[in-house]
Amino acid sequence: MHEGQRGLCFVRGVEAGEVKLFTYGRSSGFCVDPIEKKPLNHFLPGTSVLSFGTAGCNLACKFCQNWDMSKSREMDTLADRATPEMLAAAAQRLKCASVAFTYNDPVVFMEYAMDVADACREAGVKSVAVTAGYINAAPRVEFYKHMDAANVDLKGFTERFYKKICGAELGAVLETLEYLKRETSVWFEITTLLIPDENDSDAELDQMTRWIMDKLGPDVPLHFTAFHPDWKMMDKAHTPPATLTRARNIARANGLHYVYTGNVHDSAGSSTYCVGCGKRVIERDWYELGEWQLDAAGKCLHCGTRLPGVFDGAAGNWGAKRMPVRLAAMAR
Numbered sequence: 001m002h003e004g005q006r007g008l009c010f011v012r013g014v015e016a017g018e019v020k021l022f023t024y025g026r027s028s029g030f031c032v033d034p035i036e037k038k039p040l041n042h043f044l045p046g047t048s049v050l051s052f053g054t055a056g057c058n059l060a061c062k063f064c065q066n067w068d069m070s071k072s073r074e075m076d077t078l079a080d081r082a083t084p085e086m087l088a089a090a091a092q093r094l095k096c097a098s099v100a101f102t103y104n105d106p107v108v109f110m111e112y113a114m115d116v117a118d119a120c121r122e123a124g125v126k127s128v129a130v131t132a133g134y135i136n137a138a139p140r141v142e143f144y145k146h147m148d149a150a151n152v153d154l155k156g157f158t159e160r161f162y163k164k165i166c167g168a169e170l171g172a173v174l175e176t177l178e179y180l181k182r183e184t185s186v187w188f189e190i191t192t193l194l195i196p197d198e199n200d201s202d203a204e205l206d207q208m209t210r211w212i213m214d215k216l217g218p219d220v221p222l223h224f225t226a227f228h229p230d231w232k233m234m235d236k237a238h239t240p241p242a243t244l245t246r247a248r249n250i251a252r253a254n255g256l257h258y259v260y261t262g263n264v265h266d267s268a269g270s271s272t273y274c275v276g277c278g279k280r281v282i283e284r285d286w287y288e289l290g291e292w293q294l295d296a297a298g299k300c301l302h303c304g305t306r307l308p309g310v311f312d313g314a315a316g317n318w319g320a321k322r323m324p325v326r327l328a329a330m331a332r
């Protein structure tokens with residue numbers, strides 16, 4: 001980039017001979033959500049998470065459901081200002097177990113995200129990255145040192161899909177997933193948004209879930225979520241619930257233990273079952289928890305098998321609420 005130029009993400013550019021991040025300390029808004037909405041089903045279930053994003057993104061997904069933020073060229077939309085310390089204090093005051101970097105990819109504001117994560121760690125609040133996993137090897141190491149959990153999108157399983165629909169590369173995302181599994185203790189789950197006729201064929205789902213089984217093992221939770229027409233993909237139909245169930249069946253037949261359907265009312269597909277005895281241990285309907293059959297350490301009350309994930313005592317009771325917050329008003 002030359003002096004005065006902005007990158008594809010638009011939030012980084014060259015000023016006075018240096019590459020700078022123009023969104024540090026500025027957010028597109030804050031909201032307290034259920035952790036299940038990220039989605040994370042095995043990370044402090046039932047707790048609330050303080051979610052925020054900035055602007056810009058390093059991908060250009062034609063189906064982006066947050067395009068008003070991820071494609072924003074208007075820094076003025078970033079109305080809320082928040083230092084890392086303000087954010088950590090707000091999360092504590094709101095009794096959130098974690099903060100989530102979400103809405104747009106934290107990779108484009110990583111120094112801000114890492115500073116927030118450090119302030120939160122000191123305050124006993126955990127950090128969650130909601131990301132497309134499209135990041136180079138060196139910053140990947142740096143970034144994930146600061147994170148406790150992540151939800152990584154695996155948007156499809158063909159280079160064609162990543163190139164044509166997202167402006168990215170599948171290989172780099174697979175490297176991130178393997179890195180997280182092999183070299184970190186970050187708890188991570190995977191999400192695939194299924195788009196009719198783009199990434200939902202039996203063959204692609206079979207290939208993808210075989211890869212997950214082979215490289216990441218059976219215990220990484222996988223979420224299949226429903227697409228709705230948005231941004232530059234207004235011509236596609238909504239994902240039928242039957243497609244999510246078909247995908248879940250393929251993944252389970254390939255050996256994955258925890259496969260969920262999302263964005264639909266499907267209690268069977270969104271609940272968690274013990275791999276030891278087959279009994280339901282966490283009942284869910286969308287983001288609402290029901291019956292809970294785990295002890296404080298996350299072991300099945302029926303057979304003692306430990307559920308993989310991060311558990312800390314009883315289930316949280318945040319429910320399905322979504323609560324917007326103004327940090328500036330809280331700081332006064």
Ligand code: SF4
Nearest residue numbers: 057059061064070132
């Ligand atoms: S990675 Fe997420 S935020 Fe970025 S363009 Fe794609 S869908 Fe939108």
